[in-house]
Amino acid sequence: GGAAMAAATPDGVVERGQEWALLLLLEGPDSGRTCRTAPSRRAWTKPLLVLLAAGLAAGLVLALRPRAAPLPSGGASGGGAAVELAARRRCCSWNGVDCGHGGRFCQTGEDACEQCKGTWGAFQDVCAWGHPAAPPLVDVWPYHGKVDLKVKVMSYNLEWWATGGAAAPEVIRYSSKDMPYDFMGFQECNDPWHVLWVGGLRHKYRAMHVKRGPAVDICMVWRNESWALLASGDRQVALDAKYGARFAMWGRFQHAETKETVFFMNHHGPLPLNSGGVGGGPAVAATLLSLIREQAKPGDAIVLVGDFNADGGSLTVRQLECKMSHVAWGDKYNGVDNVFANVAFRHINHGHGQTLYGGDSDHNALSVVIDLSPRGDPEEI
Template sequence: MGQLPELWSAAGGAPLRVKVLSYNLFWWSLFDHGHPWMQRVYAQTNGNAATQLISAANAQDPFDVMGFQECNDGDWLMKVTGLAAEYGIFRDRACCMAYRKASWTVLAKGVATAAEDPKYGDRPAQWMRLRNLQTGAVVFFLNHHGPIPIDQGGKCGAAAVGYNILQVIAGNARPGDAIVAVGDFNAHQGSATIQQIQRHLYRVFGGTADGGIDHIFSNMGVGAVAATANLGGGGSDHDAISAVLQRGAPPPASQAQAALPISQDVFNAGGSTSDALQSIMQQSPINWLRKQ
């Protein structure tokens, strides 16, 4: 390992509001039901509690970017959630990342190896640079699935995984980009992996599964955190976690659907979307938004 790369703060710049999702889908069990992936058992269904969770949460306030781990068919996932027309999605090494086409255009995208799992092989750091069509602000979005055993960092070692992720960011982002990194890192907050990342990025939020191994990071700082949410598991063995990051004046309500994050008030208003989300809550309790 060499010297950690230098990153930058994105506290200033063009107005920006970005809502992000990170979700390990537990595909082999929840979607494939233990069958070999090539049998495409999932394709014979109309989805499950996880796809319902994604659809219902997105209907209240659309995600700008989404990072999925253990995602074996991104196109089908978007189709069954009803989001295929609204989102572009890319898949690399069992990870998928999606962006909302009405708000963003892709400047560049790629994938790099951030770690090597002793059993499952290369673990990706999947990334894309996006420009906001309204404000021109640029977001660098990274999606990662870390190696197991938890906190060990696979064959590279825990500190090296954090170093590699920062190198992917430094090598592909541009100074001034707002950076958002999400994923199932298979690393707790006190691990060497997360400690390395936190030397340059602020930890916005994390999940509770396996003691907290899902994380959201950004270079926008604590003041940019408008809201965070644990959306529950939806049948997965991981939490779906979300955050809203904002700097400058928010876009007009006519150009940003439901500018406020989801709150418990949504469920008091009635309507089919609220009913759907309530149903998912019964399957997997949701700890709703914690305003910063």
């Protein structure tokens, strides 16, 4: 009866008036559910009414059918199927699914794409991928150099629980011979002052340490001879299903001689690898970019470093590439250690940075020199 009909509809619940209207259409006006006042006037009208009722019933069922909700693609980089939430665009692809990241020349046209051994066609735009819970990606201003200034940065997961930080001082020492570091971001770092003490650097550098729960031990070190700290902070940016909150920490600094300002951020990303944690990769990228926009000041040179627990194929990294230059990546775990900046790639010395060996950590340190001096016309990131 009515209960069975209501349960059979896709919504599971049908308004009482809709239920009765549907039954009436399916069974005809002489079904016995309404008072009969007279027999059918003409025998040929009944088949016509049945056909009409069937058509109207089908239309009503379709109208009541629930619309399929878009599936989240946050876990796509961890193996799930990514969902296209925006229109495709014509571009060069190397996987037949989405527009390839990097290689600007390859994206200039079909001939260029062919030279790059890609496929030219309409593919998904990774910069528009995401899921409903992730906010849109905000823009990060490009840095335009004004004075001659080079900045050297390091990102290093110290694996403190296994090494006690013993690997860092020697790696810093031998890689600083040609140029000292301006900023260093450490992950799995319990005591940055110990690193500075053992390395004989305690009079040249200052440090900050953020400890927030079992999975958050991140540190930042800067060369106080050259840089003055203007502001600093930290905030949760992701959630790891197993280990809990994941944070980013930042500092805004002014160069003593040139008065240029640098916004330096250090991040340790969530597990599993390439998943983006509970919120997904698009949410992590959007949160980091929004935090940069909120805390940095227009005109700042921006450098983002860290062990992202996400490699170049993840949505976290690929969406960050939409708004910042991916200037360096490491060689462990397929490249989960990364450096981003709001400068054109031609401002990066030694190509994609240098991987530093010799430490006892399960990660290798990553070193990058960023040239903040003017270099021709500004280039779009």
